[in-house]
Amino acid sequence: MNSTNQGGEASASPTLETVAAVAGVSRATVSRVVNGGSRVSPEARAAVEAAIAELGYSPNRAARSLVTRRTGSVALVVSEAEARVFSDPMLAGITRAIGQALADTDLQLVLMMVPPGPGRQRLTNYLLGGHVDGVMLMSLHGDDPLVKELSDSPLPVVLMGRPMSPLPIPHVDSDSVAGARQATEHLRGLGRTRIATIAGPTDMCAGVDRLLGYREALDGPGLVAYGDFSMASGEAAMAELLRREPDLDGVFAASDLMAAGALRALRAAGKRVPEDVAVVGYDDLDVAELTEPPLTTVHQPLPAMARAMVASLLAQISGDPAPESVVLPNPLVVRASA
Amino acid sequence: MNSTNQGGEASASPTLETVAAVAGVSRATVSRVVNGGSRVSPEARAAVEAAIAELGYSPNRAARSLVTRRTGSVALVVSEAEARVFSDPMLAGITRAIGQALADTDLQLVLMMVPPGPGRQRLTNYLLGGHVDGVMLMSLHGDDPLVKELSDSPLPVVLMGRPMSPLPIPHVDSDSVAGARQATEHLRGLGRTRIATIAGPTDMCAGVDRLLGYREALDGPGLVAYGDFSMASGEAAMAELLRREPDLDGVFAASDLMAAGALRALRAAGKRVPEDVAVVGYDDLDVAELTEPPLTTVHQPLPAMARAMVASLLAQISGDPAPESVVLPNPLVVRASA
DNA sequence: CTGAAAGCGCTTACAG
DNA sequence: CTGAAAGCGCTTACAG
Incomplete structure (x- = not known):
């Protein structure tokens, strides 16, 4: 009626x-x-x-927003370049996790890609213009001005991954140093003595930290080739390592995708995994189960990280004092590759 | 100054x-x-x-929105269940493609997951409540009431994938029947004579159409096992097919993930790919290059599909008359598995 | 081409 | 506990 x-x-x-x-x-x-x-x-x-x-x-959200000065939305910002390579599977995982973490809230998730070039400034203005209540930044490269600009603003922000320069900005990270150390120690525990690493970019904390953990476990500089977290770069790096050290018997790759590339290079070189060369990856994405053999890898607790990011944002939005950053542990998952 | x-x-x-x-x-x-x-x-x-x-x-968006009755945002709706299995890599690809297609617009992308249970109704109310200017639905299962509810509403909507029941709702699809036919014909062209298929869910158009294309190419019912597009289901289906027909020499899997699972089952059974059994997948996601051997597969033109979806939404939003649906071609990409 | 004014739908002191 | 009223920042007829 x-x-x-x-x-x-x-x-x-x-x-x-x-x-x-x-x-x-x-x-x-x-x-x-x-x-x-x-x-x-x-x-x-x-x-x-x-x-x-x-x-x-x-x-009506708009009417409410007009008076409360809240938009009810938070942005997940990823750079387009990242989206194309390394973070593609990572991005899918973290996006889903954040979506679920946000489900209990009535914040809505707005996905924004940082365009290359002039679009960047437009994005920055947009974020700073009060169109969202908070921002989650997927770990950008260390020198990204966006991080600094946001950290200087009053806008609630949380970073996924530690900032490269020590900015006073809350972040959520997993303990990459410990994860990498653990991975390398696992290889040593297997009796491997010539263990190389395929490191990530040196301008990203995940790259730097994982290399550090590897070196800590080895208590030396080790044998290093660099990639950009992508599969192709992992394949190339592995080929290079084999050239430099044909007898290596273990490799720690700083991402699953690079590990998958390494597997391919090893196969091309006629090496058996794990018999001749044991391989450990990082992230524990779905791909880790897709490779042959499936990857032993360091597990990133994406759902927990997503919840922590959302919690940090909520705290900041409700005006709670400087929320601390959180670093979560990431256990080793043993499969067949090492 | x-x-x-x-x-x-x-x-x-x-x-x-x-x-x-x-x-x-x-x-x-x-x-x-x-x-x-x-x-x-x-x-x-x-x-x-x-x-x-x-x-x-x-x-100020809110103030503007209050008077124009436009929100400046469109929703990308995916079901949480999908996000977990089949569409994870697919989702990443399409999300990125849509984000890029939207970049030239000043529409912003709001990501929404359909929660299981009562949260569904809340989502429906939300969408119908004028909080977004349009909705993109990732192909849901055929009987999903959300599709009908949206199609009955005046809200601009576009579906990724044809609706199962013939609803008057614009959609963007790739030609799955032709793609599957092509894949199967490729196997025949290789001289394979005992070609099975791992089909997708019968309540999704992608599942139905790809099975249809396979049967058209074979001109018969063929040998069919069903999966849910996930890798695990593909592995189980392949094992079942080998039990029913130990001598099969070709398999068309309706998704790359299922093909990857099939590869694993074949390896476990001691079959060489492609020598003993040639395998073709579907989607051409990144995983297709990750498997061993890399997959011959049917390429989905995600960027073009995303652009078409955005174009349809824009047309509807600006009041243009019933935009037609579009079906894009999807070529076969030949790699090593067949 | 330009401005004064109304009004979009809500929240929030302020009285009572 | 409740209501009348002001005001959030914008767009858009309506006059001029």
């Missing part, structure tokens, strides 16, 4: 006004009920709730 | 009002300049543009 909107065109959405009329109260009271306000009598509340249900009312 | 906001606290963002004052014109004129309006004198326009640049003004 919906007495409103009789014989109308495509019926306009009900507003607070409509609900108030149906419930027989003022707009203010409806607003209080909708926002979980306390100063409402049980009768008024019941009437309002009934009216809301009857009308299928849902508040 | 920024004369506004002297000695203020964290300076509030400039508004149309501020810009108007600095430029010495009315708010209406500023608004016209901002919105590219034509009825503005060159002088006024120049003054306004200078003021905008000086102040770093960027319009």
